[in-house]
Amino acid sequence: MPAAQKVTAGTSGMTAWRRSLAEYTERRVLLILPLGFASGLPLLLTFSTLSAWFATAGVSRATIGAFALVGTPYSFKFLWSPLIDRLPPPIPLGRRRGWGISIQLVLIAATLALGSCNPKIDLARMGALALLVAFLSASQDVVIDAYRVEILAPDQQGPGAAMIQTGYRIAMLVSGAGALIVAARFGWFAAYATMAALLAAGMLVFIFGPEPSTPPDAQPHTAATGWDAVREWLATAVTGPFADFMRRPMWPAILIFIVGYKLGEAMAGVMAMPLYISIGFSLNEIAAVSKLVGFFATVVGAIVGGVVTSKLGVMRALILCGILQSAGNLFYVLQAVGGHRLDYLALCVAAENLTGAMAGTALVAYLSGLCSPAFTATQYALLSSLASVGRTMVASSGGVLADKLGWVPFFMLTTVATIPALVLLIWIARRDAGSSPASGNRLLHG
Missing domain, CATH: 1.20.1250.20 (MFS general substrate transporter like domains)
Incomplete structure (x- = not known):
């Protein structure tokens, strides 16, 4: 590539990043x-x-x-x-x-x-x-x-x-x-x-x-009265959001992805505190590092995740942040091997909160884009509740797995637990791009 073209491409890239930051x-x-x-x-x-x-x-x-x-x-x-x-x-x-x-x-x-x-x-x-x-x-x-x-x-x-x-x-x-x-x-x-x-x-x-x-289809209907009005309201307000979402192509795959995307992070998060205590950290040490390092890492991660999502598009941001989120669990392995070291604890907490917040921001943006204007409140409440299933239900088995496998194999497992969801997301993105080029391009490139 000629030097002039390289400069132009570099300037264009910097301009795109500045635009992403300017959106804040x-x-x-x-x-x-x-x-x-x-x-x-x-x-x-x-x-x-x-x-x-x-x-x-x-x-x-x-x-x-x-x-x-x-x-x-x-x-x-x-x-x-x-x-x-x-x-x-x-x-x-x-x-x-x-x-x-x-x-x-x-x-x-x-x-x-x-x-x-x-x-x-x-x-x-x-x-x-x-x-x-x-x-x-x-x-x-x-x-x-x-x-x-x-x-x-x-x-x-x-x-x-x-x-x-x-x-x-x-x-x-x-x-x-x-x-x-x-x-x-x-x-x-x-x-x-x-x-x-x-x-x-x-x-x-x-x-x-x-x-x-x-939107017009969210306007209240006043023509019906009595039980007809009740049935109409149930059809539009209660079953309507479900029916609307299920008209979306590949909706079962989308739901499976939402459940699995933060599964590895949830499994690791449940066992983080037992890991810290088992290797000798006091509650005061954990609290001090978590409050200070964890807070700032989460804020930075959320902002960086927003910039990445704006610059790369939702799908690419989900994939990149999902990979980083999974890799972040490797710092638990470092902590388990390194033992009682405050610098490792700070690094582990920072990595966990930074990558988790980045992935969380990308996921919130994705869920927001799935909602229809007529049913925004209902559909987002449903999807966000579904996203917590991995954290509250599946991740509850983390203690049993940690006991059977040991700390290092367990946290290695959590680093690959999200891979099926990421593979499914890539498949969804490609199918969506193939069936609707305009939609796929928008999702992939922002």
Whole structure:
């Protein structure tokens, strides 16, 4: 290649990367960051932060463990997502903004009520309020995910996925360590009141942000009455999202890929803590490295994943990030062989969070692109729940495998566990490109 052509190609490549980075400064992409923050903020308020409150109040360990069940709504949010997709919101500001503001107002009130309780005398009430906060938080996630998918252009889904994950991770730091700092100085009500006030960040986006246009097939039908209206609503809101997705070519293969894509990472993640403890790391050492290194690695990974997705296209980004995610598990092997070394621990945590966040961003962008405008909330809730199956169900066998194989063979296994999903993805991309050249080119090249 002549020198002039090399310079031109290099300049073009740099320009493309700059364009990918510049997409993070687009107004609609920036709006996703506070929405991600609002989405992640309530989670720890009903989980580890609440557990810390109970522990300091002298609540029994058995009771603290039982309170983990209040997180159940996050796994079943797809059951009521059709209501959010189809029913008019209590506040008439549009299908997404109206539901978003309505849910967040009640969520703020429920968070304040939870913070005003006394664990020594109000455990039953706190259980009901924690469950309500989790339900409202999961419902808020349904609205936020649908809003994100609908207001962003296809080439903005990668940066949008990075923004939602970055905001979510920042919120978990604030509602975890930040809430504990506030509680230590000013009490638990002040901590929960502060978190409730910070939820207004998401509400401001819904108040001042744009309302996505509602497609014609998502408009409510008013001609039918009585049971005919009920049957019509069930057909469009409940069975409609499934029927619409199953009209997509190769939909069974797509579902299998979604389940398997993060399987290896999930298997390794479940056994990471037992590995660290078995080779002699203290809880303080693990916590310090995980909080500091893990947080920054996740944020960087999410942003890099968004840039890669925007530059290479969703399919290529999924393949590249999936390979890196699998290779990242090899650092567990290094840790198992190297033993108690803090530098290895920092490297292992950094690799795990960096590659996992990159792959997570690419996957969120892919799931977003699979949703039809008429059923965004329902279909994304279903697909995201399906993506967690590998983490919650299949990965639960990790302990048995680790016991039988040993640490090094087990983590070697996790590095290849995602290969079938990646091979399936390549097959899907080629079949899609062959059956619809325009679609395949768009998916492969962005």
